[in-house]
Amino acid sequence: xxxxxxxxxxxxxxxxxxxxxxxxxxxxxxxxxxxLSVSLSLGRKFWRAPERSRLLxxxxxxxxxxxxFAVTAADARWPLEVDVVLTLPPAIAGExxxxxxxxxxxxxxxxRVLLERGSPAExxxxxxxxxxxxx
Amino acid sequence: xxxxxxxxxxxxxxxxxxxSWGVVLAGVTALREPLGRGDYVAIWGVKARAxxxxxxxxxxxxxxxxxxxxxxxxxxxxxxxLALASGAVAGRYDDLAAGTLWPLLALSxxxxxxxxxxxxxxxxxxxxxxxxxxxxxxxxxxxAEGLLAVLLLAAVGExxxxxxxxxxxxxxxxxxxxxxxxxxEGAVAAIxxxxxxxxxxxxxxxxxxxxxxxxxxxxxxxxxxxxRGPGISRADYVFWRASLGKLATASEALLSLALLPNVAWLLxxxxxLALAxxxxxxxxxxxxxAAAMAVLLLGATAWTRxxxxxxxxxxxxxxxxxxVATLVPVFAEAAxxxxxxxx
Numbered sequence: 001x002x003x004x005x006x007x008x009x010x011x012x013x014x015x016x017x018x019x020x021x022x023x024x025x026x027x028x029x030x031x032x033x034x035x036l037s038v039s040l041s042l043g044r045k046f047w048r049a050p051e052r053s054r055l056l057x058x059x060x061x062x063x064x065x066x067x068x069f070a071v072t073a074a075d076a077r078w079p080l081e082v083d084v085v086l087t088l089p090p091a092i093a094g095e096x097x098x099x100x101x102x103x104x105x106x107x108x109x110x111x112r113v114l115l116e117r118g119s120p121a122e123x124x125x126x127x128x129x130x131x132x133x134x135x
Numbered sequence: 136x137x138x139x140x141x142x143x144x145x146x147x148x149x150x151x152x153x154x155s156w157g158v159v160l161a162g163v164t165a166l167r168e169p170l171g172r173g174d175y176v177a178i179w180g181v182k183a184r185a186x187x188x189x190x191x192x193x194x195x196x197x198x199x200x201x202x203x204x205x206x207x208x209x210x211x212x213x214x215x216x217l218a219l220a221s222g223a224v225a226g227r228y229d230d231l232a233a234g235t236l237w238p239l240l241a242l243s244x245x246x247x248x249x250x251x252x253x254x255x256x257x258x259x260x261x262x263x264x265x266x267x268x269x270x271x272x273x274x275x276x277x278x279a280e281g282l283l284a285v286l287l288l289a290a291v292g293e294x295x296x297x298x299x300x301x302x303x304x305x306x307x308x309x310x311x312x313x314x315x316x317x318x319x320e321g322a323v324a325a326i327x328x329x330x331x332x333x334x335x336x337x338x339x340x341x342x343x344x345x346x347x348x349x350x351x352x353x354x355x356x357x358x359x360x361x362x363r364g365p366g367i368s369r370a371d372y373v374f375w376r377a378s379l380g381k382l383a384t385a386s387e388a389l390l391s392l393a394l395l396p397n398v399a400w401l402l403x404x405x406x407x408l409a410l411a412x413x414x415x416x417x418x419x420x421x422x423x424x425a426a427a428m429a430v431l432l433l434g435a436t437a438w439t440r441x442x443x444x445x446x447x448x449x450x451x452x453x454x455x456x457x458x459v460a461t462l463v464p465v466f467a468e469a470a471x472x473x474x475x476x477x478x
Contacts, residue, residue: 011410011473018407019261019470022400026268027153030160033273043167046231054231059171080188102204106176106230110185110194 052076060103067100070127071107078129083112087126090117100125139474143257150260154245157267162238165276169230170237175277177204180230183217187228196364207365210356212316213279233277240281241272244288244460251292251464253417254471262467271456279318280453284460286314287324291461294421297340304340308347315352320457322353323431331424371446372438385436385443393451404466411469418465425458 006014032039046054052072055061061068074084086104088097097115104127105113112132120126170180182205185194192211199205217233225232245263252259266288271280293307311328314321329345360367394401408415408422415422432454436443 006410008473015407015410015470015473018403018410019466022403022466023150023153023261023264023268026265026270027156029270030157030268030273032160032163036163039163039167043163046168047166051225051227051229054169054229058169058230060176061171098204102176102181105198105205106171106181106184109181110189110197112198112200 082129146257153264154267161241161272165234165237170277182214184228187218247288258467258471312352382437388444388447411472
């Protein structure tokens with residue numbers, strides 16, 4: 001397929017069809033994953049909410065409100081210089097536990113959050129400050 | 136106004152609307168709730184909050200000294216920008232306020248894609264629409280490739296201006312230095328671009344971009360890593376331990392996960408370029424550069440510490456986004472060549 005053996009009109013048609021169909025494919029795939037009115041309403045609530053409410057309802061915390069409360073409370077209470085130990089029972093799958101550790105690390109940053117397996121003193125998880133280790 | 140000019144104007148207007156829709160969707164995705172997906176939580180957001188709260192680059196290394204999750208070796212430009220944007224909007228680090236950068240990046244990428252096109256208005260608008268509608272903007276809000284795509288598109292826009300404007304060389308070098316500070320792929324792009332310019336006989340531009348990328352982009356961060364961070368021993372790649380087996384596994388994964396499912400896109404891109412010999416010739420440096428970058432990124436899997444299949448599965452689409460975004464101006468020019476050359 002080159003300019004030599006394809007008439008100009010056919011070249012224009014082919015180029016237009018290729019670029020147009022690619023763009024159309026992208027455009028058809030670019031659908032909102034929720035109705036726009038729902039997204040705008042959600043956005044309005046978040047932008048009007050105070051900092052702590054935003055965090056409690058953030059995608060990485062909202063699945064477990066008790067955990068979210070504990071992490072945000074720890075963030076408000078503990079100095080930035082400590083590390084934090086998150087204790088989770090061994091029964092919690094590794095992937096789920098790491099997801100919780102990452103969520104806690106995001107909120108508690110710049111504190112380092114270490115995952116410990118064991119029985120929390122009370123409830124489903126434990127959070128405790130740890131004197132800073134390392135640099 | 137001829138019929139074709141009218142058609143071109145109408146197409147340009149429709150494509151600008153399509154580009155705007157892409158930017159709106161990127162904005163809605165990022166601004167309706169706090170950023171909080173995958174790598175944003177594990178890498179970018181956690182670092183941005185650390186920078187915002189301490190103002191100290193060393194805090195990036197304290198989060199994850201073993202380099203198990205947060206990649207302490209990644210350059211800090213993206214978390215620094217997230218922290219700055221959030222501070223400007225909310226006065227503190229806030230995952231919702233940080234999202235304001237996202238639609239700005241999508242808009243910048245679209246505008247820069249249009250700027251990089253040498254062609255009629257509809258081709259410029261088409262490039263902008265193509266970039267803004269890429270699914271990346273809706274799937275990965277808060278990730279660093281968005282910034283890297285903007286910088287690479289800005290760099291592509293300078294390539295065609297090197298002869299016309301002496302400042303273009305400096306701008307190109309600046310964009311590539313910033314790319315080095317964004318992700319390692321940015322450093323790979325800077326090295327490929329510099330080598331390509333040298334091979335193409337553009338000694339001054341090649342030297343300026345190459346030396347500045349190394350001196351102001353790559354080396355300073357390596358020094359910070361060595362002097363204040365965990366060194367480079369925690370990096371994902373071990374350069375003294377290559378494995379062809381890993382490369383073969385990664386290639387197989389790439390074939391099955393990325394290439395075969397997207398063969399129609401690849402054939403379409405090839406056919407479009409086949410229709411545009413002038414663009415192919417004028418843009419061969421960029422085309423070879425993108426191919427070289429793809430080969431280097433795949434080749435790097437020979438040195439990875441990670442499972443190559445896992446690595447390809449979780450990164451190919453974001454790396455493909457960078458390559459596609461960088462090449463979109465070329466495809467838009469190729470689409471417009473048959474219309475231009477016959478008039």
